Amino acid sequence: QVQLVESGGGLVQAGNSLRLSCAASGFTFSSYWMYWVRQAPGKGLEWVSAINIGGGTTYYADSVKGRFTISRDNAKNTVYLQMNSLKPEDTAVYTCASSRTYRGTGQYDYWGQGTQVTVSS
Numbered sequence: 001q002v003q004l005v006e007s008g009g010g011l012v013q014a015g016n017s018l019r020l021s022c023a024a025s026g027f028t029f030s031s032y033w034m035y036w037v038r039q040a041p042g043k044g045l046e047w048v049s050a051i052n053i054g055g056g057t058t059y060y061a062d063s064v065k066g067r068f069t070i071s072r073d074n075a076k077n078t079v080y081l082q083m084n085s086l087k088p089e090d091t092a093v094y095t096c097a098s099s100r101t102y103r104g105t106g107q108y109d110y111w112g113q114g115t116q117v118t119v120s121s
Contacts, residue, residue, distance in 0.1 A: 002026035002110050004096050009115030014088055016119075020081040022096030022112055030074040033099050035108060036081045038092035038117075047105040048094070049081065064090075086119045093117075 008020040020036070036048040049070040050059045058070050069082040079096055094117050097108035 004112035006112045006115040009117045011118045017084045022079045024077045029077040034079040035097045038094045040092040088121045
């Protein structure tokens with residue numbers, strides 16, 4: 001059974017940091033691209049970041065570039081999102097997802113349930 005379980009969300013003041021984790025099981029994690037996407041209240045799904053199978057290639061949305069860092073530990077079947085200099089507009093449910101090959105936003109094979117991140121001003 002495939003599972004993606006996010007953790008690390010919470011309430012934080014603007015300017016502070018959070019680190020999200022996503023633990024994967026039920027598939028060959030090291031063979032999958034991993035993504036973080038988010039959805040703010042009343043808004044559509046926004047792609048945040050992607051990382052390739054070896055971790056050597058990463059992509060970021062312009063809105064988070066320079067503030068967020070995606071990484072993965074294939075030995076632990078876990079992908080991370082380090083979020084620094086958080087802004088109120090980063091408030092959203094953050095979800096990790098995976099796909100066997102690189103896919104466009106939302107076209108993923110597996111999805112987690114999401115974790116809430118709230119940034120207060």
